[in-house]
Structure formats: structure tokens, C-alpha cells
Amino acid sequence: MKLFKNILVIADEASMSDSVLDRAKWLAQSNDARLTLLDIIDASPDDLEGMFAVLPGRRARDIQDAVMAFHAQRLEGFARTLRESGVEVSTRVLNGTSFIQAIRQVLTEGHDLVLKGADQGPDRPFLRAPDLHLLRKCPCPVWILNGEARAKSGRIMATVDPDPQDRARDALNHRVMELATSLAQQEGAKLDVLNAWHVHEESTLRHSFIKMPADEIQSIISGEQTKSSQRLAHLMAGFREFGDSMRVLHIKGIAADVIPEHVDSEGIDTLVMGTLGRTGISGFFIGNTAETILNRVSCSVLAIKPEGFVSPVQLEDGEQ
Missing domain, CATH: 3.40.50.620 (HUPs)
Structure with a gap:
């Protein structure tokens, strides 16, 4: 039975790890599924524009574009590794509250699974508020991986x-x-x-x-x-x-x-x-x-x- 065909992988800096990448690759290969890697900048475009407004001339727009390009380039690095394994991958960078943007991506593109690494740390609980929001409110299955997760x-x-x-x-x-x-x-x-x-x-x-x-x-x-x-x-x-x-x-x-x-x-x-x-x-x-x-x-x-x-x-x- 093919479990999932259209998988959304949350690939922001706090969530993405070798474990998530390995599991995403395994699921895609096992299910003949396509992947979308999503990075979410936890700030709205207006927030970024306001923050960079102190810079002169077009400098603010140039820096804002560079920030978006950095995140896009980072995702392409992960995508390139997956494509070399024969996996169909697309990438997307969004701005805003992480769980809201992830759910809107699910609603827009009809993803049947969200895969995400837990935002863990030595003094943090396994599931923090953003992950719990995603688990509570996302309409499709959500798979949160802990830091020790393996490919299978x-x-x-x-x-x-x-x-x-x-x-x-x-x-x-x-x-x-x-x-x-x-x-x-x-x-x-x-x-x-x-x-x-x-x-x-x-x-x-x-x-x-x-x-x-x-x-x-x-x-x-x-x-x-x-x-x-x-x-x-x-x-x-x-x-x-x-x-x-x-x-x-x-x-x-x-x-x-x-x-x-x-x-x-x-x-x-x-x-x-x-x-x-x-x-x-x-x-x-x-x-x-x-x-x-x-x-x-x-x-x-x-x-x-x-x-x-x-x-x-x-x-x-x-x-x-």
C-alpha cells in the first residue's frame, strides 16, 4: 500500500536535520511520492520591510531580497541531494507564522502528509507550541520526528x-x-x-x-x-x-x-x-x-x- 504521494517537509533551520532528510527520502522512494521542501521565515514581509527601513535607498529592498535568496539557496542544497537519489522535489520559501503558513500550503497544494523535525533542545519539552499547533490544526496527518529518528x-x-x-x-x-x-x-x-x-x-x-x-x-x-x-x-x-x-x-x-x-x-x-x-x-x-x-x-x-x-x-x- 502506498501511504503518501504528496509530502510536505518543513525544512526551516530549527526543524531540518539529517534524520528528517533521510526519512523524507525513504518515504518518497518507498511511496513513489513527490516532496515539497518548505522554509518559513518567521516574520511577515511587512515586518522585514520595517526592520530594514533604516537602510538608505534601495539597500533595504536589496537586503530583503538577499534574505529570501539565502533561504531559497539553502533549500536547493537539500533538494539537490534528494534529486540525486531520484526523488521529485520542489521548494518554497514563505513568510509568516510557521504553523499557519504550513497549513495554508497543505490547503493550497493538497499535501497528504506533513513531515517535520521537532524543535528540540536540552531544556525544552519534545513538543513545543508551534509543533502542537500544527498537530492540532493541520487537516492532513502530521509526523513529528524526534532527534534520534532514523530513516526507518x-x-x-x-x-x-x-x-x-x-x-x-x-x-x-x-x-x-x-x-x-x-x-x-x-x-x-x-x-x-x-x-x-x-x-x-x-x-x-x-x-x-x-x-x-x-x-x-x-x-x-x-x-x-x-x-x-x-x-x-x-x-x-x-x-x-x-x-x-x-x-x-x-x-x-x-x-x-x-x-x-x-x-x-x-x-x-x-x-x-x-x-x-x-x-x-x-x-x-x-x-x-x-x-x-x-x-x-x-x-x-x-x-x-x-x-x-x-x-x-x-x-x-x-x-x-
């Missing part, structure tokens, strides 16, 4: 939360599984599929104030476990052909705790997850569980929106 993944984990009665959630779970299984097969990686389940208000039910017998509590827990297990089995029935190459885990616990713990204990390098909040509503970007997980993991993350997601970032007048 070795350990992939897909997180699912099946519910056949919820059509949006069910479709998103299938999309997560399609991408995770295809990616694992394409990259020769081991795949874990994890579904965390829990009983609402279990600690309250066990409190002495409720006076609920232990056998009744256990009956409720067993019932919830059975229903959750059946929902998971229903989802996995569509992916039986991958049974020998993946491990399915049904773990009791809060997903926001269980998933980061499994990432750390198992050495997961790529987490594939859905970010279901609500669909079709601009401004409701991501579910609370997904938000918490994104703030607690340090592996590379491939985040997928549900069908019908509407980005709050829109094209400006005149853009198509």
Missing part, C-alpha cells in the same frame, strides 16, 4: 479506542490501523497495537461510602472488560493478515498513563495515533486524551485527524 522505524505502536457505534471514531481507528500496519510492513518494523480500557468511577465504587460488595464491583469490571475486548476484536478482524507481525495489547488503565508508559518501557520509536475531538467544528481540534499523550511522550509521533475535520486556519483571499 524499528518499533511502531498504534493506539486505538474502538467503538463501532461511533462512526467517526470507528473510521479513525481503521485509518490508524491502515497506516500503522502498512508502515510497519513497508519499513520492516515491529508493531504493537494498544487499547487501554478502564471502568469509570471504579475508585468511587470501591469507597466505603458506597457500600458496594466486592463481587458486584468485580462483575461490573468483568462486564466492561468483555465489552471492550469484543470491540477490539471487531476492529482487529479487518487486519488478520498482519497477525504474525503485530502484537495486540488490551491493557486496563487510563490511556493517558498506559500509552506513555508503554512507549518508554518498550522503546517505541514511532507512535501512530488519532486525535479525535469533534469533526466539522472549527476550533475543536483535538481530544483531551490525545493532548495529554502528546505532552508526555518523546518518541516520533504520527497524528491523524478524523474525516470531516475542519482546520481553523483558512486561506487568505485570492488563495486557492
Whole structure:
């Protein structure tokens, strides 16, 4: 299965690295995809013009043009390396807020994946505000690579939360599984599929104030476990052909705790997850569980929106 055909690679100075370049090349070659390298100057044209206004005559315009040319030349250096490997590449330099310009590029050119290196540092969290904005608001899948990412993944984990009665959630779970299984097969990686389940208000039910017998509590827990297990089995029935190459885990616990713990204990390098909040509503970007997980993991993350997601970032007048 060809996963992606039109990949946008964020190649600004803070994000671009050998890891991102290697992964972009591998994805393009594996999927017969074309790449667009995007560098974003984090200032509007008006900001640059105002900053250089102190220079005499045409000097301001010359310097502004030189800044743009520098970024374009830098991108061409990366593009040349990729073209030598047979990859179709184009380049673009834009001005403005980085995540907004990246999303507008997606909307304009119909990219089906955004690939970006995390803007990491020794005293910074893995995902900083610009990357989180991109993950929350970009309509296509976003893949944020950590600094240790290699050209191919070795350990992939897909997180699912099946519910056949919820059509949006069910479709998103299938999309997560399609991408995770295809990616694992394409990259020769081991795949874990994890579904965390829990009983609402279990600690309250066990409190002495409720006076609920232990056998009744256990009956409720067993019932919830059975229903959750059946929902998971229903989802996995569509992916039986991958049974020998993946491990399915049904773990009791809060997903926001269980998933980061499994990432750390198992050495997961790529987490594939859905970010279901609500669909079709601009401004409701991501579910609370997904938000918490994104703030607690340090592996590379491939985040997928549900069908019908509407980005709050829109094209400006005149853009198509």
C-alpha cells in the first residue's frame, strides 16, 4: 500500500536535520511520492520591510531580497541531494507564522502528509507550541520526528479506542490501523497495537461510602472488560493478515498513563495515533486524551485527524 504521494517537509533551520532528510527520502522512494521542501521565515514581509527601513535607498529592498535568496539557496542544497537519489522535489520559501503558513500550503497544494523535525533542545519539552499547533490544526496527518529518528522505524505502536457505534471514531481507528500496519510492513518494523480500557468511577465504587460488595464491583469490571475486548476484536478482524507481525495489547488503565508508559518501557520509536475531538467544528481540534499523550511522550509521533475535520486556519483571499 502506498501511504503518501504528496509530502510536505518543513525544512526551516530549527526543524531540518539529517534524520528528517533521510526519512523524507525513504518515504518518497518507498511511496513513489513527490516532496515539497518548505522554509518559513518567521516574520511577515511587512515586518522585514520595517526592520530594514533604516537602510538608505534601495539597500533595504536589496537586503530583503538577499534574505529570501539565502533561504531559497539553502533549500536547493537539500533538494539537490534528494534529486540525486531520484526523488521529485520542489521548494518554497514563505513568510509568516510557521504553523499557519504550513497549513495554508497543505490547503493550497493538497499535501497528504506533513513531515517535520521537532524543535528540540536540552531544556525544552519534545513538543513545543508551534509543533502542537500544527498537530492540532493541520487537516492532513502530521509526523513529528524526534532527534534520534532514523530513516526507518524499528518499533511502531498504534493506539486505538474502538467503538463501532461511533462512526467517526470507528473510521479513525481503521485509518490508524491502515497506516500503522502498512508502515510497519513497508519499513520492516515491529508493531504493537494498544487499547487501554478502564471502568469509570471504579475508585468511587470501591469507597466505603458506597457500600458496594466486592463481587458486584468485580462483575461490573468483568462486564466492561468483555465489552471492550469484543470491540477490539471487531476492529482487529479487518487486519488478520498482519497477525504474525503485530502484537495486540488490551491493557486496563487510563490511556493517558498506559500509552506513555508503554512507549518508554518498550522503546517505541514511532507512535501512530488519532486525535479525535469533534469533526466539522472549527476550533475543536483535538481530544483531551490525545493532548495529554502528546505532552508526555518523546518518541516520533504520527497524528491523524478524523474525516470531516475542519482546520481553523483558512486561506487568505485570492488563495486557492
